[in-house]
Amino acid sequence: MHKSPWFFISVLVCACLSIPIVTILFFLFRAHLEVWQYLWETRLLELIWNTVRLAFGVGLGTFLLGTSLAWLVVMYQFPGKNFFEGTLLLPLAVPGYVIGFVFLSQWDYTGTIPMLLRHSLGRDIWLPEIRSYPGVVLVLTLVLYPYVYLLSRAAFREQNVTLLEVAISLGKSRKQLYWKVALPMARPSIAIGVLLALMETLADFGTVEIFSYDTFTTAIYQQWFGMFNKAAAIQLAGILLIFTLILFYFEGKTRGQAKYYQIHGSSRPHTPFPLKGKKAVIAVLYPTVVLGIAFVYPVLVLGIWVFQGLSDQLDYRYWNLLGNTMTVAAITGIVAISLAILFAYGKRLFPGKFMYGLTRFASMGYALPGSVIAVGALLPLSVADQWINLFSESWFGQSWGLIFTGSMLGMVFAYTVRFLAVPFNSIDTNLTAITPTMDMAAHSLGAHKRRILQEIHFPLIKSGVITGFIIIFVDVMKEMPATLLLRPFGFNTLATRIWELTAEAYWEDAALPALTIVCAALVPVVLLIRLGGSMSLKYKMSAHERDD
Amino acid sequence: MPQKKNFALENFLEETILTCQSITKRFGSIVAVNDLDLELRHHEFLAILGPSGCGKSTALRMIAGFESTDSGRITLQNKQVSGPNCLVPPQQRNLGMVFQDLALFPHLSVAQNIMFGLNGSKETKQKRLKQMLELIGLQDSAAKMPHMISGGEQQRVAIARALAPSPELILLDEPFSSLDYQLRVQLRKDIRNMLRKEQVSAILVTHDQEEAFIFADQMIVIHQGRVMQKGTPSEIYHEPANPWVAAFVGEANFLPYAFGKNFLMPETPLINQVQSVEEATSQLMVRPEDISVERSNSSNADGLIRYIDFSGDQQILKIKLFPDTLIQARVSSRQLWNAEDYIQVRFHHCTLFPMKSEDA
Numbered sequence: 001m002h003k004s005p006w007f008f009i010s011v012l013v014c015a016c017l018s019i020p021i022v023t024i025l026f027f028l029f030r031a032h033l034e035v036w037q038y039l040w041e042t043r044l045l046e047l048i049w050n051t052v053r054l055a056f057g058v059g060l061g062t063f064l065l066g067t068s069l070a071w072l073v074v075m076y077q078f079p080g081k082n083f084f085e086g087t088l089l090l091p092l093a094v095p096g097y098v099i100g101f102v103f104l105s106q107w108d109y110t111g112t113i114p115m116l117l118r119h120s121l122g123r124d125i126w127l128p129e130i131r132s133y134p135g136v137v138l139v140l141t142l143v144l145y146p147y148v149y150l151l152s153r154a155a156f157r158e159q160n161v162t163l164l165e166v167a168i169s170l171g172k173s174r175k176q177l178y179w180k181v182a183l184p185m186a187r188p189s190i191a192i193g194v195l196l197a198l199m200e201t202l203a204d205f206g207t208v209e210i211f212s213y214d215t216f217t218t219a220i221y222q223q224w225f226g227m228f229n230k231a232a233a234i235q236l237a238g239i240l241l242i243f244t245l246i247l248f249y250f251e252g253k254t255r256g257q258a259k260y261y262q263i264h265g266s267s268r269p270h271t272p273f274p275l276k277g278k279k280a281v282i283a284v285l286y287p288t289v290v291l292g293i294a295f296v297y298p299v300l301v302l303g304i305w306v307f308q309g310l311s312d313q314l315d316y317r318y319w320n321l322l323g324n325t326m327t328v329a330a331i332t333g334i335v336a337i338s339l340a341i342l343f344a345y346g347k348r349l350f351p352g353k354f355m356y357g358l359t360r361f362a363s364m365g366y367a368l369p370g371s372v373i374a375v376g377a378l379l380p381l382s383v384a385d386q387w388i389n390l391f392s393e394s395w396f397g398q399s400w401g402l403i404f405t406g407s408m409l410g411m412v413f414a415y416t417v418r419f420l421a422v423p424f425n426s427i428d429t430n431l432t433a434i435t436p437t438m439d440m441a442a443h444s445l446g447a448h449k450r451r452i453l454q455e456i457h458f459p460l461i462k463s464g465v466i467t468g469f470i471i472i473f474v475d476v477m478k479e480m481p482a483t484l485l486l487r488p489f490g491f492n493t494l495a496t497r498i499w500e501l502t503a504e505a506y507w508e509d510a511a512l513p514a515l516t517i518v519c520a521a522l523v524p525v526v527l528l529i530r531l532g533g534s535m536s537l538k539y540k541m542s543a544h545e546r547d548d
Numbered sequence: 549m550p551q552k553k554n555f556a557l558e559n560f561l562e563e564t565i566l567t568c569q570s571i572t573k574r575f576g577s578i579v580a581v582n583d584l585d586l587e588l589r590h591h592e593f594l595a596i597l598g599p600s601g602c603g604k605s606t607a608l609r610m611i612a613g614f615e616s617t618d619s620g621r622i623t624l625q626n627k628q629v630s631g632p633n634c635l636v637p638p639q640q641r642n643l644g645m646v647f648q649d650l651a652l653f654p655h656l657s658v659a660q661n662i663m664f665g666l667n668g669s670k671e672t673k674q675k676r677l678k679q680m681l682e683l684i685g686l687q688d689s690a691a692k693m694p695h696m697i698s699g700g701e702q703q704r705v706a707i708a709r710a711l712a713p714s715p716e717l718i719l720l721d722e723p724f725s726s727l728d729y730q731l732r733v734q735l736r737k738d739i740r741n742m743l744r745k746e747q748v749s750a751i752l753v754t755h756d757q758e759e760a761f762i763f764a765d766q767m768i769v770i771h772q773g774r775v776m777q778k779g780t781p782s783e784i785y786h787e788p789a790n791p792w793v794a795a796f797v798g799e800a801n802f803l804p805y806a807f808g809k810n811f812l813m814p815e816t817p818l819i820n821q822v823q824s825v826e827e828a829t830s831q832l833m834v835r836p837e838d839i840s841v842e843r844s845n846s847s848n849a850d851g852l853i854r855y856i857d858f859s860g861d862q863q864i865l866k867i868k869l870f871p872d873t874l875i876q877a878r879v880s881s882r883q884l885w886n887a888e889d890y891i892q893v894r895f896h897h898c899t900l901f902p903m904k905s906e907d908a
Contacts, residue, residue, distance in 0.1 A: 437651035440614055443638040444645040445665030447714060453666075459655045 020376025028238030061141030066148025074156040077272035078283035093521035097191035098205025102298040105507035140292035148193035153425035155186035203369035205481035216240040223406040248367040305511035325493040329476040340423035363421035370482030423468025571620035582773040595764035603773040613638035644710030646716035652694040659690040665713040680708040801875040808832035838897040839877035849890035
């Protein structure tokens with residue numbers, strides 16, 4: 001097994017992918033005292049406090065919003081239930097920094113709404129300060145609650161109906177059912193959802209930057225580009241890495257536990273309880289308001305701005321921006337898909353702990369903030385560039401330039417590290433659905449390897465490849481901090497352009513790139529919604545068969 | 549003279565389709581299959597029976613070519629396919645195989661699944677497909693996808709897919725175990741008939757003795773990689789080679805010979821599986837249905853009834869033989885019994901085993 005080239009290449013690629021994290025850890029453990037002293041004296045405690053309370057606020061917010069909405073759509077029948085079931089996932093398509101700058105532009109002291117109010121009332125009025133801790137928590141909660149919603153909805157749906165009926169037969173009300181039976185049983189799924197939301201919170205750069213709320217990601221950027229203090233930036237990245245590794249550890253642990261909470265048995269679907277009168281009105285209003293604030297309102301504002309300024313903005317600069325973004329995203333997509341196939345087949349060809357650990361390690365990047373990966377990649381890549389230049393100058397008498405840090409290569413590398421998990425998981429899921437016995441059946445029917453790959457494997461993993469590609473494409477489009485840190489001089493993507501424009505409060509000009517990202521991001525979200533729909537349809541069909 | 553001899557040899561070879569000569573397979577220190585000999589004739593159905601983990605599936609996979617043999621050789625239709633330095637890949641063995649999880653290709657329709665192994669022109673493929681669909685009675689489901697049909701129908705499709713390329717031999721690896729009981733009973737009859745109609749030979753691997761008895765002409769019982777017994781279903785059931793086989797293939801009461809012989813009648817047939825009958829070192833095995841029970845009074849009773857399991861078509865009596873031996877008998881459900889009834893007991897068929905079995 002160890003002699004197979006496949007195995008060898010997998011190990012090699014995995015080693016390459018681990019470069020950023022190894023770099024950060026290496027520097028974390030041999031930090032100079034003065035760097036720490038410097039950090040301590042500047043704002044380390046403030047950063048930790050800001051990060052912790054942000055995590056707490058977003059964790060609580062996403063938990064409350066996500067689980068309550070999931071419970072509502074699973075357990076109750078009300079007008080528009082089917083509509084809300086899917087559309088409540090739509091905010092996933094709007095990056096935090098987009099909602100952030102729309103809110104800011106509208107509700108800041110000099111924003112549209114307060115100005116309008118002051119003007120019409122003819123006097124100054126008090127409005128809550130949006131550029132604040134609650135403001136950041138609100139925005140991130142609105143963007144990230146779908147993680148909790150999606151996972152707890154699945155958990156509530158899979159819950160054995162009989163268990164709930166037992167609770168009712170023992171005299172519990174529906175409210176008690178939620179707190180005493182459903183919620184505790186769904187605990188692992190909810191915890192995973194909240195932990196994912198927290199990882200995104202730690203990784204977030206754009207939102208907190210716009211709200212001037214300093215966290216590790218913004219501090220890393222300031223140290224790197226503002227102060228040119230790379231040592232401090234790496235230390236900060238190291239601390240942020242430790243935070244995320246803690247979350248990563250708990251997430252893995254919870255996933256392990258989640259298995260024991262799945263009780264299989266009756267596959268009867270829930271019969272939603274019909275709501276009438278006042279309760280039905282509240283049931284409709286609640287998701288309407290959430291969806292309105294988190295999706296409809298920001299998209300509408302963006303739409304209006306784009307409509308107003310379209311003739312000015314839709315010029316070569318925009319097309320250039322779009323071209324850059326799509327090129328980087330497509331290259332990353334292709335690279336990541338190839339590596340994902342390499343690892344997924346590696347896992348199939350060499351079943352065992354080693355390969356499993358390797359693939360798990362290679363797909364760990366999804367937990368790491370883009371800033372951490374970018375900082376961890378920048379240092380070794382610039383060292384590599386220096387070496388290559390030394391080498392080229394001494395051997396060929398001319399410099400080859402900055403191959404990694406001066407081109408898209410560095411970005412593609414960092415993106416691949418960060419997002420490999422997405423296509424890997426989607427391909428791996430499809431590939432494991434092809435049981436070894438299917439290969440055997442094809443063999444025993446006279447098929448050769450090539451025919452099995454062509455006629456069995458390829459059609460069955462195709463959907464995984466496409467889904468993986470779409471998601472990673474959109475993720476790269478949205479990614480802000482890694483792009484900012486790694487982009488070659490003068491290279492802009494949609495996301496970095498938004499950052500530049502919003503930093504100068506050119507809100508209206510940022511609308512077109514922002515709306516472009518939202519539209520692209522809608523593709524995987526709509527896919528997700530439709531998948532949920534078709535799955536429930538299949539579920540109903542099998543339940544129907546049972547009745548016959 | 550030599551000519552005649554050759555003719556006889558040819559005749560003989562034509563009859564056997566598969567021969568396994570002392571095949572062995574090890575996984576690390578575990579011997580999965582130990583020295584298995586096996587011979588299968590044309591149109592014969594063989595069942596390999598054993599508890600889970602006994603190596604029966606490994607044996608089947610060696611025959612199919614998914615596993616190599618560590619020693620021994622396998623000959624299929626007079627051609628060596630496995631042996632020292634020889635392993636013909638599965639796709640060249642012309643075998644049909646049906647798997648425990650069926651392994652239908654989920655992205656192909658019923659018809660495409662069945663046609664997967666077919667070669668030749670479109671007409672011949674269509675013709676064969678039609679035959680197969682008729683055989684399994686799913687003419688209307690050709691265009692359906694596997695997930696749209698029931699478990700029993702999926703089972704039939706898996707069989708049809710394996711049968712479609714007209715293999716000489718079909719291998720069935722616990723094909724019924726994923727189905728519920730009633731469906732299983734119905735399907736194993738149907739499938740046996742389908743295989744008979746297609747005139748193939750078949751090997752069924754199973755842990756269910758009832759399934760093996762119903763399906764097979766010949767049986768092999770395997771335990772921990774070793775062959776315990778070969779024979780027809782009736783030989784296996786009525787003349788088990790050792791106590792382990794006796795207990796594995798059905799209900800069995802074991803009694804020390806010295807005690808048990810009291811319940812024999814002069815004409816009771818005794819299958820002898822010991823070298824010499826010695827009271828101290830032998831034990832009797834009697835099946836519950838080979839015990840007859842009669843009411844008696846307390847003075848000349850052999851024992852009494854402890855309790856009764858009535859199941860409609862029969863009843864199982866749990867009997868305490870005096871002084872203190874528990875056995876069970878299966879009797880007609882017409883005669884009603886009560887707990888604590890005094891009874892006399894007679895054995896009508898017995899097997900004699902050594903007291904300590906070699907394989908225990």
